[in-house]
Amino acid sequence: MNDQDSLLVGTRKGLFTMRTHGGAWRPERVDFLGEPVTAVVHDETSGRTWAALGTGHFGVHVWRREGGASEWVEVASPTYPARPASATDVDPMRQEPVPWATQMAWVLETGGPQRPDELWCGTIPGGLFRSRDGGDSWQLERGLWDHEARAQWFGGGYDWPGVHSVTPDPRDPNTIVAAVSCGGSWITRDDGATWEASTGMRADYVPPDAAMDPYTQDPHRVVRCLADPDVLWNQHHSGCYRSTDGGVMWEEIVERAPSVFGFAAAAHPTDPSTAWFVPAVADQLRVPVDGRFVASRTTDGGKSFDVLGDGLPDHDAYDLVYRHALDVDGTGEQLAMGSTTGSLWATGNGGERWETVSANLPPVNVVRFASRG
Amino acid sequence: MTAIYDRGVVRVNFTKNMQRHVDCPPEDVSGATLRLALDDYFRIHPAVRSYVLDDQGAVRRHVAVFVDGDHVSDPSSLSDPLGDDAEIHVMQALSGG
Numbered sequence: 001m002n003d004q005d006s007l008l009v010g011t012r013k014g015l016f017t018m019r020t021h022g023g024a025w026r027p028e029r030v031d032f033l034g035e036p037v038t039a040v041v042h043d044e045t046s047g048r049t050w051a052a053l054g055t056g057h058f059g060v061h062v063w064r065r066e067g068g069a070s071e072w073v074e075v076a077s078p079t080y081p082a083r084p085a086s087a088t089d090v091d092p093m094r095q096e097p098v099p100w101a102t103q104m105a106w107v108l109e110t111g112g113p114q115r116p117d118e119l120w121c122g123t124i125p126g127g128l129f130r131s132r133d134g135g136d137s138w139q140l141e142r143g144l145w146d147h148e149a150r151a152q153w154f155g156g157g158y159d160w161p162g163v164h165s166v167t168p169d170p171r172d173p174n175t176i177v178a179a180v181s182c183g184g185s186w187i188t189r190d191d192g193a194t195w196e197a198s199t200g201m202r203a204d205y206v207p208p209d210a211a212m213d214p215y216t217q218d219p220h221r222v223v224r225c226l227a228d229p230d231v232l233w234n235q236h237h238s239g240c241y242r243s244t245d246g247g248v249m250w251e252e253i254v255e256r257a258p259s260v261f262g263f264a265a266a267a268h269p270t271d272p273s274t275a276w277f278v279p280a281v282a283d284q285l286r287v288p289v290d291g292r293f294v295a296s297r298t299t300d301g302g303k304s305f306d307v308l309g310d311g312l313p314d315h316d317a318y319d320l321v322y323r324h325a326l327d328v329d330g331t332g333e334q335l336a337m338g339s340t341t342g343s344l345w346a347t348g349n350g351g352e353r354w355e356t357v358s359a360n361l362p363p364v365n366v367v368r369f370a371s372r373g
Numbered sequence: 374m375t376a377i378y379d380r381g382v383v384r385v386n387f388t389k390n391m392q393r394h395v396d397c398p399p400e401d402v403s404g405a406t407l408r409l410a411l412d413d414y415f416r417i418h419p420a421v422r423s424y425v426l427d428d429q430g431a432v433r434r435h436v437a438v439f440v441d442g443d444h445v446s447d448p449s450s451l452s453d454p455l456g457d458d459a460e461i462h463v464m465q466a467l468s469g470g
Binding site: 099100 | 390391427428429430436466
């Protein structure tokens with residue numbers, strides 16, 4: 001464990017930064033206390049950190065902290081262009097016009113080492129935004145927003161569809177995978193000009209004839225193996241998937257102990273056969289199986305799974321881990337996860353043994369490791 | 374009376390709950406409609422705009438705007454006319470009990 005490491009924990013009531021002290025994570029500072037922090041990301045190259053706040057009454061606001069600085073500065077927020085009078089986009093579930101206004105900044109991602117000033121933001125109601133100046137301005141990615149398939153996207157859980165996963169290919173920043181609940185997973189190879197939906201996912205929440213429709217899939221979270229970028233993992237509403245071709249085609253993982261339902265996923269940064277998930281019983285029962293809270297890990301590409309529960313509550317636990325609330329560090333040894341009931345756990349050995357960092361946080365939205373800051 | 378008073382002065386006030394997020398001091402501005410008066414305020418304090426208005430320029434759903442004590446009648450286009458010495462209050466709508 002590196003003394004410079006920190007853990008950023010975005011919750012319903014503030015951003016908590018944990019730091020290691022003698023091998024254990026301890027709270028170091030609290031920012032935005034009382035405000036919902038819906039997304040956070042740290043850039044190792046520049047040392048900068050961005051946090052997205054959903055202030056409830058007063059809209060979505062993005063703040064930035066420079067490397068080594070302690071103060072946050074408000075930067076621009078993703079803002080939709082004026083809704084044209086000719087726009088006909090209607091959520092098919094609600095039969096109401098899609099608002100061209102940011103309801104939530106659901107995920108923030110950096111552009112990677114090749115594009116240090118680039119920043120991505122996936123939003124509800126379905127717009128993917130990019131900043132080329134570190135958050136000082138944002139542009140809606142029209143290639144995806146204007147795709148005719150967006151007419152089939154719908155909100156699942158939230159009122160409107162949303163982009164929650166964005167992962168540029170570290171070999172080629174023009175190739176990006178983005179995933180939408182509910183609207184499938186998408187790949188561009190021309191830096192966002194054109195997008196293609198991936199195939200292979202199966203939805204059990206639509207009539208059987210429509211189960212394989214790529215445009216109405218609900219991938220909960222899509223993550224990539226950085227050292228082998230053709231390998232991606234996908235925790236879907238109706239199951240678990242792995243891709244070995246960069247996210248073009250998904251192969252279903254049918255069996256996973258203790259269940260295949262869940263939200264979060266973490267890909268090992270260097271080993272393409274290893275990934276972690278945090279299962280819950282099922283769509284209609286979003287609690288740990290038998291009250292025993294565990295993580296589930298495969299080390300053989302999804303053929304088999306280890307149930308990792310050492311140090312985690314083994315009875316009467318009702319914690320759920322949201323899609324951004326599980327993270328793995330650059331070594332693949334440290335992981336952390338936070339729950340909707342305000343617990344935070346960390347491991348330094350790939351999940352073999354967990355320690356409780358806190359049991360008293362607000363509901364956790366997002367957990368991210370940061371090498372500094 | 375200065376010239377600005379001849380055109381009518383509009384006083385804009387904000388709830389303290391917003392002051393937590395962004396500097397939004399009370400200000401005397403001018404404008405014949407609510408839209409014009411708020412635009413004048415945002416010219417002086419540009420960071421405040423996105424806290425009050427959404428991406429399409431309408432009053433945010435959980436923000437309540439009052440003119441001389443009355444709810445605005447048109448929160449989308451903000452066409453409410455303002456009389457001389459009008460007073461605008463931007464408040465937080467009650468939510469969650």
